[in-house]
Structure formats: structure tokens, C-alpha cells
Amino acid sequence: MGQLDEAGGALERPRAAPGGARTGRAEWDLLTDEARWSPGLYAIFGRVPDDGPLTLDELPSWLLPEDQPVLTAAVTGCLVDGRAMDCRFRVLRPDGTLRTVRMAGGPVVDAAGGTVAMWARIEDVAAGRRAPAAPRRAAAPGTLELAARLLPGGRGGATGGKWHDVLALAGGGLLLSVGDLSGNGAAAAADTATALGGVRGIALTGAGPGWLLGHLGHLLDRGAQPVLASILCCRYVPATRTLTWAQAGHPAPLLCRDGRGRALPRPAGPLLGAVSDARYAERTDRLEPGDVLVLHTDGLFSAIPGARAPDHTGDPRLRALAPRLSAAGSAEDALRVVTGACGEADREEEACVLVARVGP
Secondary structure, three states, X not given: OOEEOOOOOEEOOOXXXXXXXXXXXXXXXXXXXXXXXXXXXXXXXXXXXXXXXXXXXXXXXXXXXXXXXXXXXXXXXXXHHOOOEEEEEEEXXXXXXXXXXXXXXXXXXXXXXXXXXXXXXXXXXXXXXXXXXXOHHHHOOOOXXXXXXXXXXXXXXXXXXXXXXXXXXXXXXXXXXXXXXXXXXXXXXXXXXXXXXXXXXXXXXXXXXXXXXXXXXXXXXXXOOOOOEEEEEEEEEOOOOEEEEEEEOOOOOEEEEOOEEEEOXXXXXXXXXXXXXXXXXXXXXXXOOOOEEEEEOOOOOOOOOOOOOOEOOEOHHHHOOHHHHHHOOOHHHHHHHHHHHHOOOOOOEOEEEEEEEEOO
């Protein structure tokens, strides 16, 4: 996509951004996964137009870890619930300075009422302060550093039906979820919005992951068309570094610790929509500083003819990355390890991956 001027109009060719710009505008197209930024926005983030705009999946990695849930909640509320957003967060620029910005915007809907894009005006409200030498997340033991990405399917692979999400809970906890709904195209996108809205709404009642999945199954059963869904929900409490999770026919999280990787044992839980009134068991694991968790959907790696399908121990190609994931200096670095290994060109279908790294 092209550039925007500060009022939102298209520019015919990129121009260098002035160093003192204090406002910028962005648009993200949900149908093509493309983005447009105005020159002022590049200046706020310390980038140049040749770097290209950040996608919605890339944007959280530029924030301080403790601010990432604020952005995620605002964007999800905009895209799923159609609400206007107005939030503040801190951006860590490549030169080490912090910018506190205000992001206000809203959804763009089509004639049928579906959300097809999102726009935002971003204002620099506190510029120029250098980030402390030690990462701020060190002041909050057990804080998760997060990075995620939606990987498109290659060669015209199917789209729609998969998501990753992070929701801030009362008391400082987080709900991490990844999901994969049956179908593709506009219908799958609509079902995904319903499912993700249900996950977030039920989680805010204080329900545990197992009860959440059971209740979500009842919600999806009421739809006009049957829906099958595999979902992984994990509630993380930083103060105790505990991960309580449940799954509905979904791959288990991969835990990387001290250079070794293993899929966590899965608690019982069938696909949503496969069994009426299904119950979903929970499991609690205690994490350690430096642990890396990888949550993902099916289709992360391209199928290899004749190869053994992943089993309860996880995909062997993902487990083989454990030494590099453990050594990664950040969640974003770990995400790059995964995406670099699984590639994109030959993927049959889109896939989601969410990486969480436990702070000290």
C-alpha cells in the first residue's frame, strides 16, 4: 500500500519524515494484511519510509512488554466489537529512546457491517526520554514478554478462521489464546470474531480456561451453521509464574527450558462442536525465568510427504528449535527463529504463532 498524508489522503511517492513530527496516521487493511503510514508516524517510531509500515502483528513488539496488553485489548475491541479505541503506550525506538504515544481510531466497515480495516491517529505526547539501561520488565518478576504473528498461506492458501490473542485480566494476569475454526473466507472470519469475542468476554468474568471452553462450546452451538474449532487458552499469573491452561483438540504449548523443548502434557478436551456438553480439564504448570513458550495452530510447517504426523510430544521440527529459542534474547528474536524455520512460500494454509518469554 502507499503512504498517507497526515490527514489520511494517499501520497503518490514516499517522502522522508521530519525528525520533529509529533502526529501520524495509519490504516491497516484486514483483507490484504497491508498497512499505510503517514511520514509523521515513521518519525515517531524512529523509522524511515524504506523500512515500510508495521503490520498489526508486528506493532506490539515495539512496545514495552508491560504495555503490550493495553494495545492488544484496544485493537481487539476495535476489530471484534466495533468499538472506537483510545489508549496510551510507550514505544521503544531503535536509538534507545522512549516515546509515550496516544493512539485513537476506529474500525472501517463494509456495506454488510463487517470490519474490513482499521484506522488510527497516533500522537507523540512525551518524546525524547532515553530508556533505562536495564529493561523495565525486570522490575516485575515473572512478566511475560510477547511476540506473535499470523503467517499467510502460500500459493493461494485458505484464509480466515485462525487467531492469536492476549487479554489483560484483573490482578495483572494474562489470558493467551490461539484458535483455529473450520472453514475459510468471509464466513470463517465472522465465526472467528464470534469465538474470540466469546473467549474475551467469558475470561473477563474470572472463569478458568476449562470452564471457559465449555461455555464457549455452548455459545458456538447456538449458531446457524455448525462450527468445529480447536482452541488453546492459557491463564498466566506473573506473581507465581503459573500457567493454567485447557485445550479443545489443539496442539499443546511447547516449553523450551535450558536448551531443551517438550510439549506440555495435554489435559483432556475434544474439539469444540464435536461433542455436546463436553467438559474440559485444566492443567497448571509452573514456569521459570527464561522459559520460552510457543503457542501455535496447525499448519505452522508445510506437510512433508510420508513424514510422521506430529503426536503428543509436538512437532519434531519445532522441538528441534529449542536450543535457539532458549538462547534468544527476546520474544521477538524467538519469534524470528520460528518464522525463519517454518518459511512461508510453501505453506498450504495460514498459521498463527504466539511466543511468550518469562522475565526474571
